[in-house]
Structure formats: structure tokens, C-alpha cells
Amino acid sequence: MTASFHGPPVEAATPNAAISALRANGLRVSAARRLVLEALYAADGPVSADDIAKGLNGRLPPSDLSSVYRNLETLEHVGLVDHVHLGHGPGLYAVAGPQRGWAVCETCERHIALEPQALEKLSAAVRRLIGFDARFSHFPIVGRCGDCLAEPAT
Amino acid sequence: MTASFHGPPVEAATPNAAISALRANGLRVSAARRLVLEALYAADGPVSADDIAKGLNGRLPPSDLSSVYRNLETLEHVGLVDHVHLGHGPGLYAVAGPQRGWAVCETCERHIALEPQALEKLSAAVRRLIGFDARFSHFPIVGRCGDCLAEPAT
DNA sequence: TTCGATGCAAATAGTTTGCATTCTA
DNA sequence: TAGAATGCAAACTATTTGCATCGAA
Numbered sequence: 001m002t003a004s005f006h007g008p009p010v011e012a013a014t015p016n017a018a019i020s021a022l023r024a025n026g027l028r029v030s031a032a033r034r035l036v037l038e039a040l041y042a043a044d045g046p047v048s049a050d051d052i053a054k055g056l057n058g059r060l061p062p063s064d065l066s067s068v069y070r071n072l073e074t075l076e077h078v079g080l081v082d083h084v085h086l087g088h089g090p091g092l093y094a095v096a097g098p099q100r101g102w103a104v105c106e107t108c109e110r111h112i113a114l115e116p117q118a119l120e121k122l123s124a125a126v127r128r129l130i131g132f133d134a135r136f137s138h139f140p141i142v143g144r145c146g147d148c149l150a151e152p153a154t
Numbered sequence: 155m156t157a158s159f160h161g162p163p164v165e166a167a168t169p170n171a172a173i174s175a176l177r178a179n180g181l182r183v184s185a186a187r188r189l190v191l192e193a194l195y196a197a198d199g200p201v202s203a204d205d206i207a208k209g210l211n212g213r214l215p216p217s218d219l220s221s222v223y224r225n226l227e228t229l230e231h232v233g234l235v236d237h238v239h240l241g242h243g244p245g246l247y248a249v250a251g252p253q254r255g256w257a258v259c260e261t262c263e264r265h266i267a268l269e270p271q272a273l274e275k276l277s278a279a280v281r282r283l284i285g286f287d288a289r290f291s292h293f294p295i296v297g298r299c300g301d302c303l304a305e306p307a308t
Numbered sequence: 309t310t311c312g313a314t315g316c317a318a319a320t321a322g323t324t325t326g327c328a329t330t331c332t333a
Numbered sequence: 334t335a336g337a338a339t340g341c342a343a344a345c346t347a348t349t350t351g352c353a354t355c356g357a358a
């Protein structure tokens with residue numbers, strides 16, 4: 001069984017920086033691997049393995065889905081990539097970075113990236129209350145957003 | 155597509171109370187439905203549909219998996235049941251009750267039910283910080299628990 | 309007696325694995 | 334040229350759906 005949770009993030013600002021990080025980890029740089037990275041950097045938010053395999057709707061060349069999964073796993077293991085479950089759909093992948101927290105509204109289904117300061121304060125609250133060093137990067141905070149709270153209930 | 159999130163909880167202390175709630179909602183009380191409820195009340199924590207179909211390891215008679223799923227969906231719709239995703243495995247179901255929050259340690263994989271007061275304070279913190287009315291019942295807080303924080307890192 | 313619920317089988321979504329082939333280092 | 338990574342097919346897990354039959358109200 002593969003581990004559910006991964007190691008510390010490795011920040012790389014560009015695909016090329018990520019490729020250097022791959023080499024530094026003794027990993028080979030193949031066309032397929034390069035493409036996964038390009039897709040992740042080109043996407044404007046977390047994307048599914050399937051999105052990547054389909055070349056982000058044709059913006060990039062398509063690739064084999066199982067290779068995409070294998071590469072995502074490798075990249076995640078190295079710490080270059082993170083994955084989130086924002087709901088019941090497929091897991092979503094993104095380049096690892098300082099922003100590592102999500103909230104999703106169960107009413108409007110919008111998903112919101114948490115601001116670093118909010119994230120830090122939330123973590124502090126969690127540590128104080130339950131003695132936990134919390135991440136909100138793997139599963140989001142689920143609830144009702146401000147806009148939906150203001151509206152008449154459904 | 156079925157809704158990811160459900161309605162308000164209906165608390166029933168016993169299988170019989172739950173059965174009354176079913177009748178009150180115009181639902182029929184079949185043997186299969188009764189069994190799902192019995193399993194949920196007999197379990198000492200959240201269980202998978204498969205666990206229920208297998209009669210909790212033989213403690214109860216087995217039932218058909220698809221019926222179990224259908225019944226869980228119905229029971230959840232009525233508000234008698236909740237489901238959580240505590241990790242990458244199957245969804246886990248439990249009788250709806252006042253306790254509606256979870257935390258899971260990514261190191262020791264233990265899962266912890268949140269105390270009502272901690273839950274309330276956490277929700278208050280989340281509301282203050284991101285204007286969100288948070289539930290921690292569908293996805294847990296993921297992080298490192300106190301015990302694992304104390305130990306030398308893996 | 310009706311129509312909601314069941315049980316079986318088959319379909320589906322997401323993800324993983326086996327294996328011969330390809331290509332990076 | 335060694336062995337890491339690929340691409341295809343097949344397996345697998347979790348869940349859903351179609352449909353003829355059954356049984357609760």
C-alpha cells in the first residue's frame with residue numbers, strides 16, 4: 001500500500017527549476033515527465049490526472065494516463081507536487097508551493113485557496129485546541145462560505 | 155449527479171428510534187434497511203458499506219452491497235446517517251449525532267473524534283478567519299498528532 | 309394491490325499493475 | 334548499454350445503475 005501522505009514541499013518556480021530538482025534527485029527527465037510538469041505549471045489551479053493526460057483540453061499534447069499517474073506519484077514523492085481532494089471527484093494535483101490550504105463551500109461548490117496568514121492562524125488555533133499540527137492541503141475545510149451564508153437558505 | 159453534501163442531522167438514539175424516523179419520512183422498513191441501521195448502531199466507529207454488507211465480520215447477517223449503498227444514501231438523505239472520508243479508502247458511515255468532526259494523524263494514521271467544545275471553538279476560529287461556517291464532519295483535519303510531534307521525526 | 313425496495317449482474321469512475329519496448333544517462 | 338520510464342492492456346477498488354422480482358403498507 002502506498003503512503004497517503006507525502007514529504008516536505010520542494011519549491012520550484014518554473015518547469016526548468018523543477019527539472020533541475022528531478023536531476024538532483026537522480027530521476028530521469030523524459031518527454032512524458034516534462035509534459036506533466038508543463039501541464040501543472042500551465043494550469044491555473046489544481047488539475048486531475050485525466051486533465052493532464054488530455055493535455056489540458058488540447059493546449060498540450062496528450063499523454064498516457066497511467067504514465068501521468070506514475071509521474072505524479074514520483075513528483076509528489078520528491079516534493080515537487082501536491083494533491084488535494086476537494087470533493088467526491090478525482091484527486092487534483094498542483095505544483096507544491098507556499099500556498100497549501102483549501103476551503104470549499106458545500107452550497108456554491110466554489111473552492112478557495114487559503115491565504116498564508118489565515119492558514120497560519122488556523123493552524124495555531126488547531127494546535128491550541130487539539131494539539132495537532134494541521135495541514136489543510138490534503139483535504140479542504142468544508143462548510144458554507146460568507147456569500148452563501150448571507151443568502152436565504154436553500 | 156448526486157449532491158456531495160447532505161441535510162441537517164436527525165438524532166436517533168437507538169435503531170428503533172431511527173426506524174420511527176424512517177416511517178415518519180414515508181419510507182418503508184425492510185429487513186435490509188433494518189440491518190444497515192443495526193450495523194451502524196452496533197459498530198463502535200464509522201464503517202464502510204462493505205463492512206456492513208459483510209455483517210460487520212459475521213456479527214450480523216450479510217446483505218447485498220448495492221442495497222447497502224442505496225440504503226446508506228437514503229438514510230443520509232433523511233439525515234439519520236453521515237459519511238466521512240478519513241483517508242484514501244472507502245467512505246465511512248455512521249449514525250448522525252452531535253459529534254460531527256474528525257482529525258487524522260498522517261503519521262500514526264490514528265483517527266480522533268473531535269470533542270464538541272473543541273469543534274465549536276475551531277468553527278468560531280474558521281468563521282473569524284475566513285468567514286466560513288465550517289464542518290469537520292465530511293473531511294477530517296489532517297496533520298500530526300501530539301504524540302507523533304513529540305517523537306523523533308521519521 | 310400497489311409501488312417502494314431488493315438482489316443480482318453489469319456498468320462506470322478512478323487508479324494501479326504487469327510486461328515488453330523505448331530512450332535517458 | 335544498463336536500467337529507468339513508457340505505453341498499452343488488464344486488473345482492481347469503490348460506487349452506481351438497470352431490471353425483473355418481492356414484500357411492506
